[in-house]
Amino acid sequence: MGLLSFLFGKSADLLPLPSGSFTVDCDGRVLASTLPHSYPTAFAQDIATEVLTAFKAARDARIPLAEMMIRYSSLKLTARELRGGAIIFLTPQTLSSQTK
Amino acid sequence: MADRPKILLLDDDQDLLDLYKEILSQLPSRPEIFTSTNGPRALAMMDAEPFTVLVCDLNMPKMDGLQVLSIVRRKLPELRTVVLTSIIDEQFRSRVYGLGVDLYWQKPGTGEEIKQFLDCIESLLGREAHKGGFRGVQSKSLVDIIQLECLSQNSLVLKIINGPLEGRIWIQNGEVIDAATDELGSEEAFRRILSWRAGNFESLAPDPSRPRTIMNSYQGLLLETAQAADEAVVQKDGTTSFTKKSSSPLATLARYPGVEFILVLKPGADKKFDARGLENPQPVAEWGRNTLEQFRSLGDRLRAGPLHEMDGLGPQRHVSLAPYENRDFCVGWQHSLSSEQLGEAMKKLLTLWAS
Numbered sequence A: 001m002g003l004l005s006f007l008f009g010k011s012a013d014l015l016p017l018p019s020g021s022f023t024v025d026c027d028g029r030v031l032a033s034t035l036p037h038s039y040p041t042a043f044a045q046d047i048a049t050e051v052l053t054a055f056k057a058a059r060d061a062r063i064p065l066a067e068m069m070i071r072y073s074s075l076k077l078t079a080r081e082l083r084g085g086a087i088i089f090l091t092p093q094t095l096s097s098q099t100k
Numbered sequence B: 001m002a003d004r005p006k007i008l009l010l011d012d013d014q015d016l017l018d019l020y021k022e023i024l025s026q027l028p029s030r031p032e033i034f035t036s037t038n039g040p041r042a043l044a045m046m047d048a049e050p051f052t053v054l055v056c057d058l059n060m061p062k063m064d065g066l067q068v069l070s071i072v073r074r075k076l077p078e079l080r081t082v083v084l085t086s087i088i089d090e091q092f093r094s095r096v097y098g099l100g101v102d103l104y105w106q107k108p109g110t111g112e113e114i115k116q117f118l119d120c121i122e123s124l125l126g127r128e129a130h131k132g133g134f135r136g137v138q139s140k141s142l143v144d145i146i147q148l149e150c151l152s153q154n155s156l157v158l159k160i161i162n163g164p165l166e167g168r169i170w171i172q173n174g175e176v177i178d179a180a181t182d183e184l185g186s187e188e189a190f191r192r193i194l195s196w197r198a199g200n201f202e203s204l205a206p207d208p209s210r211p212r213t214i215m216n217s218y219q220g221l222l223l224e225t226a227q228a229a230d231e232a233v234v235q236k237d238g239t240t241s242f243t244k245k246s247s248s249p250l251a252t253l254a255r256y257p258g259v260e261f262i263l264v265l266k267p268g269a270d271k272k273f274d275a276r277g278l279e280n281p282q283p284v285a286e287w288g289r290n291t292l293e294q295f296r297s298l299g300d301r302l303r304a305g306p307l308h309e310m311d312g313l314g315p316q317r318h319v320s321l322a323p324y325e326n327r328d329f330c331v332g333w334q335h336s337l338s339s340e341q342l343g344e345a346m347k348k349l350l351t352l353w354a355s
Helices: A002-008 A041-060 A095-099 B014-024 B039-048 B065-075 B090-098 B111-126 B142-151 B186-195 B218-237 B249-254 B282-302 B339-354
Strands: A020-024 A030-033 A067-072 A075-082 A085-092 B006-010 B032-036 B053-056 B080-085 B103-106 B156-162 B165-172 B175-181 B200-204 B259-265 B273-276 B307-313 B317-324 B327-334
Touching: A020 A041, A030 A041, A041 A067, A041 A075, A041 A085, A041 B282, A067 B282, A067 B339, B006 B014, B006 B039, B014 B032, B014 B111, B032 B039, B039 B053, B039 B065, B053 B065, B053 B111, B065 B080, B065 B090, B080 B111, B090 B103, B090 B200, B103 B111, B103 B200, B111 B200, B142 B156, B142 B165, B142 B175, B142 B186, B142 B200, B142 B218, B165 B186, B165 B339, B175 B186, B175 B218, B186 B218, B249 B259, B249 B273, B249 B339, B259 B282, B273 B282, B282 B307, B282 B317, B282 B327, B307 B339, B317 B339, B327 B339
Parallel strands: B006 B032, B006 B053, B053 B080, B080 B103
Antiparallel strands: A020 A030, A020 A085, A067 A075, A067 B307, A075 A085, B156 B165, B156 B200, B165 B175, B259 B273, B259 B327, B307 B317, B317 B327
16 A cells, blocks of 8 residues: 555545535525535535526526536536526436436 | 247346246247346356357346357357347447347337337347358448348348437338438438448348338439439539539538527637527627536536536527537527437437538
8 A cells, every 4th residue: 555655646636526416596605515525615616606607608698598417427517597596416427327 | 849949038137037038938939038147157058058049138247248248259150149238328339239249129118119129039030040141240331231131132120320310221022112210201311321421230120011102212212322422522522513402511400300509619719600590699609618618627627527518408498518529519409308308419410410
């Protein structure tokens, strides 16, 4: 282990992709969350900011959206607009979830 | 009784094995059905006695279906093999066909699917290995395959798969009688299928009840299709003033069922784009470009991998954004589509673009 840590360093910045949901108000403040405690709040805040910006930009471009699904190769974000704020679901993607 | 064909079923789910055993034993050829819940046991059984068909699941513990199939292909090249799986991934399908498997079937869910599956197995059982013939894996053009089947006066249904696109060509006694894709039928579907660059095909059992909609001979059809392809090349080269019959690829995509508008956002600082179906596409193009960029960057920060697609559901219309072949696509969809249909429709649209 000592040798491996020496060769590859510590994996402190490798976080497991989270599974859960959280709600944010119109200012992007996290109100409630079921995300693991280990998942940094800053990341949830970051997601919320981008999602709220995208909702607003869509309204401005005259394509109002009530829900967004953002699919990455290993994570799916589902965001529903909620009275100016949003509820956001995070689902890690596995082979089985992609083939369903 | 000695002539009864033998089927070996391999699946790790005993309940499913029992169900398939019951269903397959009702086939007209009255096959003997054997079962195994794991790969090593199935291989031992095939070593001990000859089988006509192996029906194999893919996702199994210890030794998966792909491993079993690759061993079977080397040891028993004459054995007919069928994959029956719940995995509907195109990569798996290609890998399985690459192993020389006769059929790749998604586990049937409806009565109609079960009937089709049984027809195919019965058709495989009918093609006995000791009658001779060569089998192997080779890439052939669709034109070659159709010519071969028609010249041999065969009756069958060719199922052709090009990514998420699927088409079928009905051949009856050496004549092409009908064709269908998701949105087209008859000769138009035939021409569309032949325009696909690559894919996989399966020979399904013939369907004599299919009404004939194509009256042209197969030679005539293939000739017309080849001419149309030549004309398309001439148009692309721009070396002749040939009158254009078909419209641009973007116009074709804009006519795809459910599409309200489409924008193709080109890379580069000048932010050029092509659009169809929007009076004022500039704000939508800008939104699409910015939103994709924003979520790409978020994906990098979250280490979630590359962005595949963003779908938005709205009260008036839905919208999809997706990067594809060095371009970004922004498509507006009719509100009636569900979120599942949206993802599927977007995949098909992008495959059409590639075709």
